[in-house]
Amino acid sequence: MTDTTKKPEELLKLDYTPPKKGWMETPVDFKKGTYCYSAPQKHQEYLGLPYPRQWQPFDADWKLPENWKQIILEGMNDRLKKYRSFRLYMDICVRCGACADKCHFFIGTGDPKNMPVLRAELLRSVYRKYFTLGGKLFGKVGGARELTEDVLKEWYYYFYQCTECRRCSVFCPYGIDTCEITMMARDLLSLVGCNVGWVIEPASNCFRTGNHLGVPPHAFKDTLDFAIDEVEDLTGVKVEASVNRKGAELLFITPSADYFASPHWYTFLGYLMLFHEIGLDYTWSAYASEGGNFGLFHSAEMMKRLNAKMYAEAKRLGVKWILGGECGHMWRVVHQYMNTINGPADFLEEPVSPITGTKFENAKATKMVHICEFTADLIKNNKLKLDPSRNDHWKMTFHDSCNPARAMGLFEEPRYIIKNVCNNFYEMPENTIKEYTFCCGSGAGLGSDENLEMRLRGGLPRANAVKYVKEKHGVNLLTCICAIDRAVLPTLLQYWVPGVEVSGLHELVGNALVMKGEKERTTDMRGTPRKQEAK
Amino acid sequence: MNAVYLVFGIIIPYAALFIFVVGLVYRIVRWASSPVPFRIPTTCGQQKSLPWIKSKKIENPYNNAGVIGRMALEVLVFRSLLRNTKTELRRGIQKLVYKDSKLLWLGAFVFHWSLLIILLRHLRLFVEPVPAFVISLQRLDGLFQIMLPTLYITDILIVLALGYLLLRRMAGAQLRYISLFSDYFAVLLLLGIALSGIFMRYIFRVDLVSVKELALGVLSFHPSIPAAGIGLAFYVHLFLVCTLFAYFPFSKLVHMAGVFLSPTRNLANNSRMRRHINPWNYPVKVHTYQEWEDEFREHMKDAGLPLEKE
Numbered sequence: 001m002t003d004t005t006k007k008p009e010e011l012l013k014l015d016y017t018p019p020k021k022g023w024m025e026t027p028v029d030f031k032k033g034t035y036c037y038s039a040p041q042k043h044q045e046y047l048g049l050p051y052p053r054q055w056q057p058f059d060a061d062w063k064l065p066e067n068w069k070q071i072i073l074e075g076m077n078d079r080l081k082k083y084r085s086f087r088l089y090m091d092i093c094v095r096c097g098a099c100a101d102k103c104h105f106f107i108g109t110g111d112p113k114n115m116p117v118l119r120a121e122l123l124r125s126v127y128r129k130y131f132t133l134g135g136k137l138f139g140k141v142g143g144a145r146e147l148t149e150d151v152l153k154e155w156y157y158y159f160y161q162c163t164e165c166r167r168c169s170v171f172c173p174y175g176i177d178t179c180e181i182t183m184m185a186r187d188l189l190s191l192v193g194c195n196v197g198w199v200i201e202p203a204s205n206c207f208r209t210g211n212h213l214g215v216p217p218h219a220f221k222d223t224l225d226f227a228i229d230e231v232e233d234l235t236g237v238k239v240e241a242s243v244n245r246k247g248a249e250l251l252f253i254t255p256s257a258d259y260f261a262s263p264h265w266y267t268f269l270g271y272l273m274l275f276h277e278i279g280l281d282y283t284w285s286a287y288a289s290e291g292g293n294f295g296l297f298h299s300a301e302m303m304k305r306l307n308a309k310m311y312a313e314a315k316r317l318g319v320k321w322i323l324g325g326e327c328g329h330m331w332r333v334v335h336q337y338m339n340t341i342n343g344p345a346d347f348l349e350e351p352v353s354p355i356t357g358t359k360f361e362n363a364k365a366t367k368m369v370h371i372c373e374f375t376a377d378l379i380k381n382n383k384l385k386l387d388p389s390r391n392d393h394w395k396m397t398f399h400d401s402c403n404p405a406r407a408m409g410l411f412e413e414p415r416y417i418i419k420n421v422c423n424n425f426y427e428m429p430e431n432t433i434k435e436y437t438f439c440c441g442s443g444a445g446l447g448s449d450e451n452l453e454m455r456l457r458g459g460l461p462r463a464n465a466v467k468y469v470k471e472k473h474g475v476n477l478l479t480c481i482c483a484i485d486r487a488v489l490p491t492l493l494q495y496w497v498p499g500v501e502v503s504g505l506h507e508l509v510g511n512a513l514v515m516k517g518e519k520e521r522t523t524d525m526r527g528t529p530r531k532q533e534a535k
Numbered sequence: 536m537n538a539v540y541l542v543f544g545i546i547i548p549y550a551a552l553f554i555f556v557v558g559l560v561y562r563i564v565r566w567a568s569s570p571v572p573f574r575i576p577t578t579c580g581q582q583k584s585l586p587w588i589k590s591k592k593i594e595n596p597y598n599n600a601g602v603i604g605r606m607a608l609e610v611l612v613f614r615s616l617l618r619n620t621k622t623e624l625r626r627g628i629q630k631l632v633y634k635d636s637k638l639l640w641l642g643a644f645v646f647h648w649s650l651l652i653i654l655l656r657h658l659r660l661f662v663e664p665v666p667a668f669v670i671s672l673q674r675l676d677g678l679f680q681i682m683l684p685t686l687y688i689t690d691i692l693i694v695l696a697l698g699y700l701l702l703r704r705m706a707g708a709q710l711r712y713i714s715l716f717s718d719y720f721a722v723l724l725l726l727g728i729a730l731s732g733i734f735m736r737y738i739f740r741v742d743l744v745s746v747k748e749l750a751l752g753v754l755s756f757h758p759s760i761p762a763a764g765i766g767l768a769f770y771v772h773l774f775l776v777c778t779l780f781a782y783f784p785f786s787k788l789v790h791m792a793g794v795f796l797s798p799t800r801n802l803a804n805n806s807r808m809r810r811h812i813n814p815w816n817y818p819v820k821v822h823t824y825q826e827w828e829d830e831f832r833e834h835m836k837d838a839g840l841p842l843e844k845e
Binding site for chain 2 (some may be wrong): 080094142173217218244337358364376407
């Protein structure tokens with residue numbers, strides 16, 4: 001955080017009353033700290049995206065291609081024909097306003113264009129103008145408006161001010177999903193070369209090296225070796241882990257942040273310890289070394305291009321099925337898209353836990369199992385020796401990440417694990433967990449530094465709920481199953497709720513796991529001393 | 536004068552009915568002709584995974600029965616609106632609170648159900664003999680038996696509900712900001728229809744026998760204006776109804792049909808159990824393993840990583 005970051009009291013001066021002037025007459029204002037920079041030209045070129053160029057949102061001239069309007073309108077027409085969701089959600093909104101105060105960005109900014117209904121109207125108004133009779137006949141009275149450069153800029157600002165968290169779609173009586181609308185808008189913007197850097201750079205890295213962080217295979221191997229040494233230092237147990245090994249039973253894929261960022265690192269160690277302890281025959285892959293998929297935040301096509309590596313690598317290595325680590329949007333892609341876009345996975349077997357023999361019927365077609373499903377099954381079948389008191393220095397709460405919550409319904413598996421690996425667990429208020437969970441405010445490619453003020457604002461509702469359990473129960477740890485959460489929540493909580501740390505779930509599993517032949521553990525993985533029992 | 540009756544009693548109703556049917560079918564066909572490339576239900580409860588974890592079969596359905604249950608709740612009792620809360624920032628304690636807010640649900644529920652019951656009651660004007668359930672419904676609706684003719688509960692409720700929905704739209708600053716002309720128009724039109732109907736029933740009485748004669752004639756495609764005459768109030772009511780019918784397919788009111796097609800609600804969350812097919816799935820440019828190994832081969836060799844090609 002820089003010195004110029006506003007104080008929390010300043011950010012809390014929120015007014016939810018909209019301005020007098022109508023929204024169509026209010027052009028977008030690119031205020032410092034509230035938007036994302038454009039994508040570097042070289043990464044756009046590497047991915048072969050249209051109209052690569054250097055420009056920034058604050059420039060007056062965005063150097064749009066001459067026929068940009070035609071490109072957008074044709075793109076819209078094309079997508080209206082390809083997505084029922086898009087056409088339907090353009091037509092059926094009644095503007096009842098149930099979604100209005102459900103968006104974390106509206107709650108954190110008071111900007112009326114962050115009401116999901118109005119965010120959608122930004123696109124809907126153009127749809128009406130060019131694709132409906134009423135819009136053509138009645139113009140502004142009919143809720144229609146011309147597509148102009150100002151409108152395009154507004155799209156860029158507000159559709160990169162939506163984290164595709166789908167909370168609004170829970171409350172909408174027709175299930176209108178702003179995420180779908182945002183996806184369409186971003187896809188359209190990309191047609192005229194308007195992309196944000198924090199999406200395109202990771203996507204380009206991932207395409208080339210196999211992961212968002214751009215870690216090449218030899219560095220990946222180094223990191224893994226380093227982690228193995230660290231586990232040995234901590235536990236006295238030498239774990240084994242292989243990379244790109246053919247013939248392994250399982251392929252394990254997790255977000256690259258897990259092996260390159262903090263506090264993800266401890267979750268990474270947790271995986272290594274768990275897999276060693278149960279004697280899992282598995283391999284890592286340096287080619288498919290990314291669970292996440294920033295393509296999802298760009299377009300369906302980019303999502304498919306990046307996701308293709310998972311099945312391709314599983315096939316090449318000849319594994320039976322794939323196990324996936326803790327990540328949010330990764331699981332949106334794996335659960336709701338992967339088999340459709342890159343399947344069928346007929347070269348894999350229906351997943352069966354080699355340790356417990358449990359058949360994962362719910363994953364029998366996609367053939368990829370979530371680590372929480374896998375670990376919960378291990379615990380249920382008494383395959384792990386756990387000492388939850390080793391996490392007694394933590395009073396923890398659990399943050400449901402948007403995608404596992406609202407695109408899967410993965411609620412009880414992580415909670416079951418939590419209850420078995422720690423003794424002090426407190427839920428946040430029910431309006432802010434499970435399907436009502438609040439986004440971290442930095443998902444869907446908005447986690448860049450230049451966007452910090454907006455991220456802090458968007459994260460306000462989540463942080464506020466954490467503050468509640470901190471004050472009520474003395475919570476000092478928020479655990480979550482999403483790599484973006486782990487990357488951005490420390491900053492957010494440090495700002496709004498100092499004194500609450502962030503961890504992954506398998507970090508806590510690693511702490512609690514009693515390993516065969518381990519030495520006495522006096523600290524947790526972070527080196528924090530364990531809480532001593534009162535004498 | 537006869538020409539005026541002809542226009543308002545026969546020509547406009549036919550035109551409105553035609554526009555309604557053709558327009559609505561057009562709308563639905565257009566939605567339906569866009570495929571559902573991805574399985575994107577919004578899950579609002581525990582998924583079906585391990586056998587010992589209880590899943591929410593309706594809030595997060597994994598099969599068609601669950602989807603039918605979910606859609607039925609959505610369409611019949613507006614399940615999602617029941618979740619509604621109102622967010623408030625308590626400045627002093629710097630806390631966000633989410634208060635239960637069920638009034639919108641109540642307004643919507645009362646309006647839609649009253650409308651449905653009123654429409655069904657109207658069947659007595661279109662069907663001969665009048666079906667038994669219509670008579671029972673009418674009795675039930677007029678249970679209080681106050682005033683003469685019997686006062687229908689739904690008549691009062693629909694006006695109250697519409698009045699609330701209109702006031703809510705005008706009074707709330709956020710809602711006023713997002714509202715379009717058409718949002719007011721739809722409520723006002725419905726309110727006009729309800730009020731003209733009520734006036735006709737209690738104040739400017741019309742001859743119901745003649746109304747039924749006209750209605751049956753129109754529906755059997757042998758339209759004629761009843762010789763007895765019906766009364767102006769009826770034509771006002773009828774004209775407003777025709778306006779609604781003709782306006783319907785071009786307006787947000789199509790949500791009535793659209794809600795059934797919403798992919799976040801009408802799909803089972805079983806995309807890992809069963810492959811969902813995207814009809815326009817096409818091959819994309821990928822970065823193959825071979826290309827990748829070609830770029831990093833030397834480094835991989837040094838690091839002792841297995842290679843496909845030495």
